[in-house]
Amino acid sequence: MEDAVWLREMLSLEMEVRPPRNLKAEQKFLDGNVATLRHDGRIIGYTDLRDYGKTAEITTFIIDPKYRGMGNASKLVLKAIESCPQQIILCCTKNPKMAKVLENCGFEITHWPGLKEYFLLTINTIKRIFSMIFRFEFKRLWIQAKGFMKYKIYKLEKQ
Numbered sequence: 001m002e003d004a005v006w007l008r009e010m011l012s013l014e015m016e017v018r019p020p021r022n023l024k025a026e027q028k029f030l031d032g033n034v035a036t037l038r039h040d041g042r043i044i045g046y047t048d049l050r051d052y053g054k055t056a057e058i059t060t061f062i063i064d065p066k067y068r069g070m071g072n073a074s075k076l077v078l079k080a081i082e083s084c085p086q087q088i089i090l091c092c093t094k095n096p097k098m099a100k101v102l103e104n105c106g107f108e109i110t111h112w113p114g115l116k117e118y119f120l121l122t123i124n125t126i127k128r129i130f131s132m133i134f135r136f137e138f139k140r141l142w143i144q145a146k147g148f149m150k151y152k153i154y155k156l157e158k159q
């Protein structure tokens with residue numbers, strides 16, 4: 001449960017990612033399709049990997065504040081790419097650091113990720129909005145909504 005406690009703490013702290021759930025639910029996420037980064041055995045980075053069939057999405061990407069600015073985000077993106085069986089990987093962000101990390105790892109901006117992908121990304125955005133409303137996470141909702149037009153879709157096609 002140590003990882004789930006860490007993940008809940010990070011999700012509570014960071015407003016640009018999904019809201020935290022209870023420990024059991026976070027443990028379920030950790031047991032699912034995710035990539036993690038560790039330092040001396042302790043978790044310091046986490047990302048969800050959504051399976052869209054031929055495409056995967058990197059989402060809910062977090063590096064522990066104590067381990068930022070050291071290239072750990074790039075390491076986690078590369079780990080996520082490796083662990084995805086899909087050839088095409090997407091990531092939506094308006095965070096300039098995250099955008100830089102994605103570009104460093106070979107991602108490029110795309111305006112059209114494909115019909116199915118566009119549909120699934122939209123559905124997941126709507127689900128996240130409702131999840132924030134139901135949890136009364138209005139500060140988080142505001143922070144994510146205010147820069148909505150700045151979100152860009154990054155795409156990587158594995159060689």
Ligand SMILES: CC(C)(COP(=O)(O)OP(=O)(O)OC[C@H]1O[C@@H](n2cnc3c(N)ncnc32)[C@H](O)[C@@H]1OP(=O)(O)O)[C@@H](O)C(=O)NCCC(=O)NCCS
Binds near residue numbers: 096
């Ligand atoms: C975004 C996040 C993952 C970055 O982690 P990090 O450990 O600082 O990232 P790294 O050190 O690996 O790389 C950051 C890169 O951004 C660059 N950078 C730093 N500040 C920047 C800025 N204001 N604008 C553009 N690039 C910037 C760095 O120079 C570095 O690039 P370089 O390796 O070419 O020098 C981390 O800040 C985080 O977890 N944030 C909270 C959660 C979040 O917002 N996640 C993204 C949601 S989509």
